[in-house]
Amino acid sequence: MLFNYGDKCTRLLRQTCSRANMQLKLELIAAACENMGIGNNGALPWRLKTEMEYFTRMTIDTKDKNKKNVVLMGRRTWDSIPIKYRPLNDRINMVLTSQSLDYGDKAIVCKSIPHALEVIAGMQNQIERVWIIGGSSVYKDAMESPHFGRLYLTRIKKEFECDTFFPPIPNDFVLVTDPAVPQDVQEEKGIKFVYEVYEKR
Ligand SMILES: NC(=O)c1ccc[n+]([C@@H]2O[C@H](COP(=O)([O-])OP(=O)(O)OC[C@H]3O[C@@H](n4cnc5c(N)ncnc54)[C@H](OP(=O)(O)O)[C@@H]3O)[C@@H](O)[C@H]2O)c1
Incomplete structure (x- = not known):
């Protein structure tokens, strides 16, 4: 009886966790030039x-002022942010690395996107959006993830x-408006640029 009850609890917990995970959408934000270069x-x-x-x-704004957004990035993108701007303000910074790094209270270190999603699921009622901010392989993994939501390019x-x-x-990405x-x-210093938004068809 006790075993059955425990079993039921575990099943319910798993279902709740997987529902929580299903709600998480990864939103990518990137800027690329004509040759698709980013860095x-x-x-x-x-x-x-x-x-x-x-x-x-885009990465700071939240509808619910009690919540914050996550910015999830690869270790080299973190390194590329000038020290005085690290961590990115008013956002929960998360860094992917295979190394045993410790950024103290500046950033949460994760060993993979699924690991990051688990950590995020544990703080879900404090988080509104999950922004993937680069670099290359992190964008690729996120676009292929079942949690992909949108690409802001x-x-x-x-x-x-x-x-x-x-x-x-991917070919099944379509332009949408937001x-x-x-x-x-847009134009700055004589350079023209446009903001695009993509979803999976
Ligand atoms: N234009 C833009 O929108 C934009 C955006 C972001 C970055 N950038 C530019 O892009 C460059 C940096 O990007 P990048 O592609 O070279 O590097 P990156 O993706 O930022 O970082 C790569 C590193 O992240 C870690 N990593 C990535 N995926 C992982 C995973 N699934 N699991 C565990 N660790 C993972 C690994 O760190 P370890 O080696 O520590 O294991 C890997 O070496 C810079 O020039 C930056 O300025 C441009």
Whole structure:
């Protein structure tokens, strides 16, 4: 009897956890230039203040002011953030690495995306959105994940020298609109760029 009860509890707990996991959606945000480059020498290949402000606004804003968003990134993306901007403010920073690193209270270290999702599921009522902020392999894994939600991609209409690239966008991704995203062409320092949003068809 006791065994059956325990068994039922375990099953219920698993179902609850998997329901919690199902609700989690990964939202990717990236900026890529015409050759789909996203980085060079461990930094961004461009300096576009408006684009950076867009990234900051999108990743910080929450409807529920009691909640925060997660920014989940690869270890090299974390390293690429200037120390004075680390951790990214008003967001829960999470870093993927295979190493035994410790960022203290600046960032939560996770060993894989599923591990990060487990950690996030444990704090779900404090979190509104989960933003994947790079780099290459993390974007690829997130686009292939059953938890993929949306891709927010800034297309910079210029070629830059890059050593890091955005992975191919799957054929079943379609453009959608989001009222929080400006639809007109942006321009800064003579460089044009547009904000796109994709979902899986
Ligand atoms: N334009 C943009 O939107 C944008 C966005 C983000 C980054 N960037 C640029 O991209 C470059 C950095 O990106 P990157 O692709 O080189 O590196 P990255 O993805 O940021 O970091 C790669 C590292 O993350 C860890 N990692 C990744 N996936 C993992 C997994 N599934 N499980 C465990 N650990 C995992 C590993 O760390 P360990 O080696 O420690 O195990 C791996 O070496 C920089 O130039 C940055 O400025 C641009």
